[in-house]
Amino acid sequence: MSTSPAAIRIDRRDQVGYLVLSDPQRRNPLSKATMEAATAHLRSLDADRDIRVIVIAAHGPAFSAGHDLAEIVDRTEAEERAIFSACTELMETIHRVHQPVIAQVQGMALAAGCQLVATCDLAVASDTARFSTPGVKIGLFCSTPMVALSRAVGRKRAMQMLLTGQMIDAATAVDWGLLNAAVPAERLEQTVTELAGAVAGSSGETLAIGKRAFYQQIDLSEEDAYAQMTETMSANAVTRDAQEGISAFLEKRTPSWQPADQWSI
Structure with missing residues (x-):
């Protein structure tokens, strides 16, 4: 099967890794090669423990068609x-x-592009961005985008997007929970940089523990989630960074997080 060439650019700035979709003339389609390259790059960034946050961005007027x-x-x-x-x-x-x-x-996120936004842990958009799952209009229901979308915005809103294929604007996407924030285009990059910096300032080990725990518990019953998270939080509490962070708070000083090669996970 022939596929389009991968169109991904990787960048690193301080503690932030950037994965940038780079086929703007074609509105950054998610070809098989591009998706496989993106997966490989994410795994490479995962192995780099100096990287505390990953940003997925795109070149051109559209995020991804x-x-x-x-x-x-x-x-x-x-x-x-x-x-x-x-x-x-x-x-x-x-x-x-x-x-x-x-x-x-920064622009339209359609179908699997909308799925990509819904999948990310956090999402910030230009206030002119638009989102849709329009597969129903071409005979190919957005069944895989539905997985991420329904978990981000809930059943009724997801079904509205999936059954109509209609666009929602950035303000609606914020209201529905698809986005954390929508900002003027000229402030988008700075807003994401500030958000990434706010996240990256915490212990990398603690961030990793917390992210893994979030997805472990999210679809469990409340009883099972509490049982599992009690164990997770107990194990977290005895890590070096948790003990350091609590001590620093009590002593009114800045914590000193341990280097990645000393993490317990």
Whole structure:
């Protein structure tokens, strides 16, 4: 099966790793090659424990138009499965990496592009950004985007987007829980930089423990979630960084977090 070339750029600035979709003329489609490259780059950033936060951004007027539809025409079911499996692996990798992942959305995020935003741990967009899952209009229901979308915005709102394919604006996306914030375009990069800095200032080990715990408990019953998180918090409490952070708070000083090679996880 032929695929479009990967279109990803990686950058590192201080403690933040940037994964940038870089095919602006085609509105940054998520080709199979691009999704596989993004997954590989995320795993590389995951292995770099000096990176505390990952930002997924894009070049051009659109964040992502979703799957490269040219790849989905005249394929066997096995070939189609390989494309959507690559998408699933990318989304699951976003949750598996130890760093919090922030989506920086400057334009339209459609279908799998909307799924990518919904999957990220945090998301900030330009106030002119738009979001939709329009697959129903071309006969291909957005079933895999539905997984992330329904968990971000809830059943009724997800079904509205999925069944109509209609766009929602950035303000609505904030109200529905798809975004953390929408800001003027000229403030987007600075807002994400500040958010990433606020996250990166904490213990990297604690961030990793907390992110993993969040996704472990989110779909459990309340009883099971409390049981599992009691164990998680107990183990967290005896780590060096937890003891250092609590002591620093009580002593009214800045904590000194341990280097990544000394983490207990």
